Amino acid sequence: DQQVKQNSPSLSVQEGRISILNCDYTNSMFDYFLWYKKYPAEGPTFLISISSIKDKNEDGRFTVFLNKSAKHLSLHIVPSQPGDSAVYFCAAKRSNTGNQFYFGTGTSLTVIP
């Protein structure tokens, strides 16, 4: 049973525009969320995270929004650049469950120059 879902397998965006990647979760006990970026033939790399005590976290061009009532988070990339083309995974965990993480299925973002 997939507890973290990314319903869009792929997304294409023009360079300079906003990319919005979405993630939904089913377990209301999750209280920490992360986004990772993955290039082909490499391991995922951490991008940005958010705790459930916040509803927004920004880091440069990347902003993550959390809507706890809807069990939904989104990653906004503004402006999008060709180097952002990658697969993006969202992940979630409960803070009192050791090192157990749940990842989504990933969204492949293509930024068109």
Add this chain to the structure above:
Amino acid sequence: EAQVTQNPRYLITVTGKKLTVTCSQNMNHEYMSWYRQDPGLGLRQIYYSMNVEVTDKGDVPEGYKVSRKEKRNFPLILESPSPNQTSLYFCASSWGPAAYEQYFGPGTRLTVT
């Protein structure tokens, strides 16, 4: 250079032939994990470890074993591999409690025929 290394990067084997995929990190991280990535299923956690001699099951532990005899190493053992274990495997490490950002290795592509 801070990194997580995995060996081998590619492996083709036959059903039932025991194999070990090694993972090593040079960041003195307490926590380590193994994941598998499959199309349409994203990243799924196999096992994790929160310290030497402390390991626990993730989402999909069946058919796998792990050990954590030293802080830096966390090998993944397949005692009797089967074709459904054909996958892309990632090792990851992180500092420990409340430091949820994980550093991933480059991946091991395993094919079991």
